Amino acid sequence: MERYHLTRSFNSEGYDLTIAEIDLHDPTLIPVLTELDLLSYAEPTFSRYTLGGLMRFGRVFVIRADELIIGACHTFRSFDDPEEIVIFNMALRPGWRGHGLGTRLLAGVLERLRDHGIKRVVLAVASNNHRAIAVYRMKFGFQQVDLLANEFNNGQGYHLLRLELSAWSGQN
Numbered sequence: 001m002e003r004y005h006l007t008r009s010f011n012s013e014g015y016d017l018t019i020a021e022i023d024l025h026d027p028t029l030i031p032v033l034t035e036l037d038l039l040s041y042a043e044p045t046f047s048r049y050t051l052g053g054l055m056r057f058g059r060v061f062v063i064r065a066d067e068l069i070i071g072a073c074h075t076f077r078s079f080d081d082p083e084e085i086v087i088f089n090m091a092l093r094p095g096w097r098g099h100g101l102g103t104r105l106l107a108g109v110l111e112r113l114r115d116h117g118i119k120r121v122v123l124a125v126a127s128n129n130h131r132a133i134a135v136y137r138m139k140f141g142f143q144q145v146d147l148l149a150n151e152f153n154n155g156q157g158y159h160l161l162r163l164e165l166s167a168w169s170g171q172n
């Protein structure tokens with residue numbers, strides 16, 4: 001069995017960049033995924049237990065530059081709608097941001113989700129995260145479906161965004 005299902009590969013600035021779906025539970029990835037999370041947010045999103053659970057029962061996608069994991073996208077299926085996937089988190093290592101790689105990662109993820117027969121994707125993004133909102137809305141056509149005033153009990157507003165995969169051109 002494969003450990004990774006390659007969704008896309010390309011070359012950028014001398015690096016071989018690959019996007020892969022982690023098909024099999026791989027606990028050795030937990031430290032690097034934890035580090036990536038801690039580099040990205042003031043407060044940790046994951047513990048080894050949530051990452052282990054997401055890898056086994058959800059689906060995790062990674063982008064690598066040569067051998068280094070430089071970004072990840074963590075997903076799980078929506079309880080209310082089995083044809084819908086929740087993007088729980090997506091992040092790149094800081095130095096790799098702003099070069100189009102988040103767009104590439106998300107395109108690889110959506111392509112693969114579509115192959116799995118998923119019909120729509122939903123996520124919550126902080127209202128002040130203008131770069132992420134630009135990626136989701138401007139580049140992929142995610143629609144704002146709600147404003148969440150205090151979703152995580154931190155007083156921060158979030159946009160609830162949804163994309164019907166049939167409306168995505170796949171051209172990113």
Ligand SMILES: CC(C)(COP(=O)(O)OP(=O)(O)OC[C@H]1O[C@@H](n2cnc3c(N)ncnc32)[C@H](O)[C@@H]1OP(=O)(O)O)[C@@H](O)C(=O)NCCC(=O)NCCS
Binds near residue numbers: 096097102134
């Ligand atoms: C969000 C994230 C994954 C996006 O990946 P990225 O590689 O940085 O994004 P890209 O380079 O593909 O695209 C960014 C786009 O946003 C635009 N942008 C950047 N800052 C912006 C701002 N303040 N307002 C509006 N648009 C902005 C850029 O111009 C670019 O669009 P362009 O290519 O048309 O110029 C990455 O920045 C990241 O890891 N951020 C920290 C973690 C995070 O916030 N994750 C999202 C949680 S839901």
